[in-house]
Amino acid sequence: SQKIEQNSEALNIQEGKTATLTCNYTNYSPAYLQWYRQDPGRGPVFLLLIRENEKEKRKERLKVTFDTTLKQSLFHITASQPADSATYLCALGSSNTGKLIFGQGTTLQVKP
Amino acid sequence: ETGVTQSPTHLIKTRGQQVTLRCSSQSGHNTVSWYQQALGQGPQFIFQYYREEENGRGNFPPRFSGLQFPNYSSELNVNALELDDSALYLCASTYAGHTGELFFGEGSRLTVL
Numbered sequence: 001s002q003k004i005e006q007n008s009e010a011l012n013i014q015e016g017k018t019a020t021l022t023c024n025y026t027n028y029s030p031a032y033l034q035w036y037r038q039d040p041g042r043g044p045v046f047l048l049l050i051r052e053n054e055k056e057k058r059k060e061r062l063k064v065t066f067d068t069t070l071k072q073s074l075f076h077i078t079a080s081q082p083a084d085s086a087t088y089l090c091a092l093g094s095s096n097t098g099k100l101i102f103g104q105g106t107t108l109q110v111k112p
Numbered sequence: 113e114t115g116v117t118q119s120p121t122h123l124i125k126t127r128g129q130q131v132t133l134r135c136s137s138q139s140g141h142n143t144v145s146w147y148q149q150a151l152g153q154g155p156q157f158i159f160q161y162y163r164e165e166e167n168g169r170g171n172f173p174p175r176f177s178g179l180q181f182p183n184y185s186s187e188l189n190v191n192a193l194e195l196d197d198s199a200l201y202l203c204a205s206t207y208a209g210h211t212g213e214l215f216f217g218e219g220s221r222l223t224v225l
Contacts, residue, residue: 004154034213041221043114043202044155046213089154099145099168100214102154 002028006090006103013080014111021075021106023090028101030092033066033073038087038105047088048075080110114138118203118217126225130191133220135203137184144186145214146178147202155202161186190222198224 004025013019023033032051036044050057050066050073057064063076077084087107091100115138125131137144143162147155157170161180175191184205190197200221204214 036216041218043116043204043216043218044214045114045216049212091154099157099160099170100155101157102147104152104154 002026002092002101004028004090004092004101004103006088007106008104010107010109012109012111015081017080019077019080019084019108019110021088021090021108023073023075023103025071025092028071028092029068029094031094032092033064034091034093034100035062035064035073035075036089036091036102038089040087044089077108080108082110082112084108085110114215114217116203116205116215116217118201118220120220121218122221122223124223124225125193127193127195129193129224130189131193131222133188133190133201133203133222135186135188135205135217137186137203137205138215139184141184141205141207141215143206144180144184145204145206146186146188147204148172149200149202149219151199158188193224195224198222 034049035047038044048064050064061078065074087105089105091102093100117136119134145160146158149155160168164180177189180186200219202219203217
């Protein structure tokens with residue numbers, strides 16, 4: 001069955017450092033991958049989308065890579081700030097619908 | 113601010129009862145999806161509606177049903193509630209053919225006692 005795995009343990013880093021979150025998947029060939037941010041008690045908020053034919057995408061301090069051979073995406077936040085503290089979800093999609101398969105999320109804590 | 117609103121924000125029900133959750137999507141978004149998110153887990157796809165018809169369903173039993181209305185609003189109905197139905201229920205909208213972001217509401221937190 002399709003499976004998505006994100007770092008299950010919380011990631012704690014110092015302000016100003018680069019945070020790297022991992023998303024691995026099996027038994028799936030997604031057309032695209034998305035990353036969302038979710039704060040406690042709130043709905044997910046879209047951050048970035050990367051398609052299967054793209055290797056890397058950037059948006060301000062965010063960078064996403066997508067390796068369809070390794071079946072892995074890396075999500076980087078450079079110059080991290082305490083305001084970046086949240087849970088980050090990766091999600092895979094294979095068609096132009098609203099159905100996404102989400103990972104369980106990784107909680108990031110940035111300490112001042 | 114995603115433009116997607118959900119109600120109620122919190123509710124408590126007992127086993128066996130029925131619940132209706134509501135969602136108002138952005139104008140022009142003709143596709144709405146519902147997700148269930150248990151504590152500490154990622155959202156799980158329940159189903160999707162496009163132009164008032166269900167056009168995709170996840171691994172949820174028939175007691176989970178929905179409706180979509182022409183005014184971009186939708187409902188999620190759950191019958192015969194079970195304790196495991198306790199979760200955050202998220203509504204997300206987009207428009208068909210758009211492989212971009214989903215716009216999520218803030219969710220309805222359901223507790224089943």
